[in-house]
Amino acid sequence: MNLDKRKRELVKEFSPTLEHYSLKTKLWIGSLVAIILVGVYAFFVQLINGHIVTGMRDNVVWGIYIINFIFFVGISYSGAFISGILHFFKTPWKNSVSRIVELITVLSLLIGPIFILLCIGRLDRLHYIFLYPRIQSPITWDIIAIMTDLVGCFIYLYLTFIPDFAILRDNDDIKVSQWKKKLYRFLAMNYQDTKSQRERLHKITRTMSVMVIVLALVAYTVLAWIFSLTLQPGWNSTIFAPYFIVAGLYSGVGVIIIAMYATRKFFHLERHIRKVHFVAAGIVLLVLSLLFGYFTFSEYFARWFSHKSTDGQLLHTLFSGYFWEFIFANYIGVLIPIFILFFKKFRTIKSITFAAVIAVLGLWLNRFLIVVPTLETPYLPIQDTREAFVHYSATWVEYALSFAGIAAFCLLFTLLIKLVPIIPMSGIIDYEREQNKRKKLKGKNKNK
Amino acid sequence: MKNTFFKYSFLASFIVLLLVGNKNFAQDKIKEEEFNLSKYKTIYKFNSLKQTDNSRLLEVSLVVQNKKNRKDKIPVFKADIDFYNVLGDEEILLGSAQTSEEGIAKYSVPATQQYLVDEDGYINLIARFNGTEELKGKDEDIAVKDLNLELTLTEIDSVKTVIVKAFTIDSLGIKTPIEEADLIVSVKGMLSNMPVEEGTIEEGLFEYEFPNDIPGDDDGDLTVVVSIEDNDDFGNIIQEKSVNWGIHNVTPLKKAKNTLWSDSAPLWMYIVLTILLVGVWANYIYTIFNLFKIKNEGQKLEVTTEE
Numbered sequence: 001m002n003l004d005k006r007k008r009e010l011v012k013e014f015s016p017t018l019e020h021y022s023l024k025t026k027l028w029i030g031s032l033v034a035i036i037l038v039g040v041y042a043f044f045v046q047l048i049n050g051h052i053v054t055g056m057r058d059n060v061v062w063g064i065y066i067i068n069f070i071f072f073v074g075i076s077y078s079g080a081f082i083s084g085i086l087h088f089f090k091t092p093w094k095n096s097v098s099r100i101v102e103l104i105t106v107l108s109l110l111i112g113p114i115f116i117l118l119c120i121g122r123l124d125r126l127h128y129i130f131l132y133p134r135i136q137s138p139i140t141w142d143i144i145a146i147m148t149d150l151v152g153c154f155i156y157l158y159l160t161f162i163p164d165f166a167i168l169r170d171n172d173d174i175k176v177s178q179w180k181k182k183l184y185r186f187l188a189m190n191y192q193d194t195k196s197q198r199e200r201l202h203k204i205t206r207t208m209s210v211m212v213i214v215l216a217l218v219a220y221t222v223l224a225w226i227f228s229l230t231l232q233p234g235w236n237s238t239i240f241a242p243y244f245i246v247a248g249l250y251s252g253v254g255v256i257i258i259a260m261y262a263t264r265k266f267f268h269l270e271r272h273i274r275k276v277h278f279v280a281a282g283i284v285l286l287v288l289s290l291l292f293g294y295f296t297f298s299e300y301f302a303r304w305f306s307h308k309s310t311d312g313q314l315l316h317t318l319f320s321g322y323f324w325e326f327i328f329a330n331y332i333g334v335l336i337p338i339f340i341l342f343f344k345k346f347r348t349i350k351s352i353t354f355a356a357v358i359a360v361l362g363l364w365l366n367r368f369l370i371v372v373p374t375l376e377t378p379y380l381p382i383q384d385t386r387e388a389f390v391h392y393s394a395t396w397v398e399y400a401l402s403f404a405g406i407a408a409f410c411l412l413f414t415l416l417i418k419l420v421p422i423i424p425m426s427g428i429i430d431y432e433r434e435q436n437k438r439k440k441l442k443g444k445n446k447n448k
Numbered sequence: 449m450k451n452t453f454f455k456y457s458f459l460a461s462f463i464v465l466l467l468v469g470n471k472n473f474a475q476d477k478i479k480e481e482e483f484n485l486s487k488y489k490t491i492y493k494f495n496s497l498k499q500t501d502n503s504r505l506l507e508v509s510l511v512v513q514n515k516k517n518r519k520d521k522i523p524v525f526k527a528d529i530d531f532y533n534v535l536g537d538e539e540i541l542l543g544s545a546q547t548s549e550e551g552i553a554k555y556s557v558p559a560t561q562q563y564l565v566d567e568d569g570y571i572n573l574i575a576r577f578n579g580t581e582e583l584k585g586k587d588e589d590i591a592v593k594d595l596n597l598e599l600t601l602t603e604i605d606s607v608k609t610v611i612v613k614a615f616t617i618d619s620l621g622i623k624t625p626i627e628e629a630d631l632i633v634s635v636k637g638m639l640s641n642m643p644v645e646e647g648t649i650e651e652g653l654f655e656y657e658f659p660n661d662i663p664g665d666d667d668g669d670l671t672v673v674v675s676i677e678d679n680d681d682f683g684n685i686i687q688e689k690s691v692n693w694g695i696h697n698v699t700p701l702k703k704a705k706n707t708l709w710s711d712s713a714p715l716w717m718y719i720v721l722t723i724l725l726v727g728v729w730a731n732y733i734y735t736i737f738n739l740f741k742i743k744n745e746g747q748k749l750e751v752t753t754e755e
Contacts, residue, residue: 135718136714190743204734208735
């Protein structure tokens with residue numbers, strides 16, 4: 001195999017996605033920027049007026065910001081977990097999805113914590129967390145876990161990018177701006193794809209892939225403990241950590257499928273992201289939906305069966321005030337994906353993506369039901385307080401900032417896939433190199 | 449259309465039938481479960497207790513009990529009970545009381561009450577329930593002598609001694625010690641009394657060496673209680689006194705160390721966190737170190753190619 005020729009071919013194949021910004025792309029970026037600008041305005045409204053412009057009050061102190069935080073961080077951890085598995089076990093079809101997964105991992109871990117900052121009433125005292133940390137507090141554990149995980153994911157993502165940066169640096173045919181070429185040169189870190197460099201890079205990437213799996217498990221467990229180590233009915237549960245991990249994986253796989261569908265459609269990557277990849281991801285989603293359904297049932301069944309008055313009140317709140325949200329999150333959000341993915345004849349690209357959309361929406365609502373109705377039904381009864389303090393409803397500021405977060409995620413994703421190909425070229429080369437090696441070995445064995 | 453009408457009519461009739469049928473059934477059940485007083489017998493008990501301030505507590509318990517099932521007992525609530533002091537045909541109403549939800553009526557006769565006493569020195573008391581439409585009237589009488597208990601708590605040659613004198617007083621004010629009666633010495637507790645000695649009053653006197661190892665309250669105080677229970681002649685009598693004879697045995701609370709609300713976290717938490725963080729960050733440093741190796745190797749290659 002002529003490596004240089006193959007690299008040139010791959011650059012030629014993927015260069016259109018890097019070189020040009022089509023009208024469609026420009027419009028897409030423009031609309032995302034517009035949404036973000038509305039979010040920025042909403043942020044200043046909140047900064048100037050305080051949390052009174054949100055739906056959060058004395059009793060329901062958390063709203064959709066924290067839900068977005070859990071949701072994004074969950075996606076990130078599941079991305080890290082899946083990416084680590086793909087790399088560590090050298091999954092044959094990893095090239096088609098690995099970069100999508102890695103980008104989702106890092107970007108959601110960047111966006112998620114911003115929402116926690118929006119929850120804080122006194123941002124001017126934020127540095128107190130670092131100056132006076134309480135090691136006993138799960139919040140401190142979570143901050144340490146998120147920061148460590150963020151650094152780990154960045155390093156891991158960068159390691160997987162290096163060979164592609166080197167290919168792009170060495171290829172003069174690609175028509176990108178001068179600053180981009182300089183950036184490729186800088187980020188490629190003199191990587192020449194020699195045997196020793198390749199082996200060294202593979203070794204540290206493999207170690208980091210294990211590290212991100214462990215970190216994802218630890219960090220999401222710690223996030224679950226923020227809730228489950230309290231006495232709040234609805235949160236105080238021993239299975240909350242594994243439940244959070246399964247829920248995070250479920251939503252993460254859903255977002256990956258949606259991202260696979262969007263990039264495939266947008267960049268015409270039908271040759272690289274094939275039906276077989278969707279089916280494989282769909283089966284993973286099916287297994288996770290079954291697991292998620294099992295955990296959800298165990299969680300609510302135990303609460304109902306315990307006959308504790310506080311749990312009873314929570315279930316009453318769920319079934320009276322949030323009936324349809326409960327049905328969508330825990331029935332439709334689980335059963336429809338199971339139904340679509342269980343039968344082979346329903347496993348088409350569109351239906352799998354539809355199942356993923358339902359799963360993601362269901363999961364977001366599930367997070368909502370974990371946070372809001374629980375705070376509306378506290379362990380200590382609410383007395384002599386205003387009606388507005390007891391019940392939560394999100395305001396335009398919160399919605400604007402939430403959509404801005406989603407838009408920022410999409411914008412960064414779009415910009416990053418304009419920087420490096422969405423399908424790792426180095427991965428394709430490595431795969432072909434492995435195939436050639438095997439062929440040669442087979443040939444030698446036959447000759448013997 | 450016709451079919452639909454019949455279908456829904458049938459369904460509606462079926463539901464109505466179910467509801468009506470169920471209602472009738474429920475009513476039958478209620479009738480069956482209606483309270484039948486003829487199956488119950490009345491249990492009526494009367495007691496008296498001479499209290500520490502020499503007042504006399506008269507207590508009646510009025511309960512109905514199922515004749516077949518002894519466990520099925522129902523207290524009679526708000527029954528009027530009259531208490532009398534009787535001598536021959538003469539009856540003096542001492543007072544009245546209503547039974548509580550537990551079926552107990554209590555009346556405390558003040559210490560100043562002058563009782564009618566028979567020639568043997570007995571006070572005859574009657575507790576009378578006049579009855580209602582459903583329940584027959586009941587009365588119960590008891591006869592007790594007016595006994596006085598004099599309790600002295602003193603240290604004789606550094607020995608803590610409980611001295612009890614028991615006597616009756618006649619109309620001329622002459623004290624007559626009693627011949628014999630069983631007595632219990634106890635120490636007052638939060639929920640019930642703890643017996644420390646059971647003995648007999650002989651010739652109107654009882655002496656007891658109080659133990660040195662009984663715990664008291666925070667100040668070492670305790671209450672010694674002496675009582676005569678269910679005596680044929682004297683009924684129930686109680687007397688008590690507080691004294692500083694208890695040992696002060698309070699274990700001071702140990703200051704909890706390294707708890708979740710203390711200034712510093714438990715040691716194991718620091719160890720686990722340090723191991724985890726050092727493990728992870730050491731790996732990051734190792735990765736970055738290898739990256740620089742890759743960079744340096746590439747740089748050397750570039751220099752060699754240029755030469």
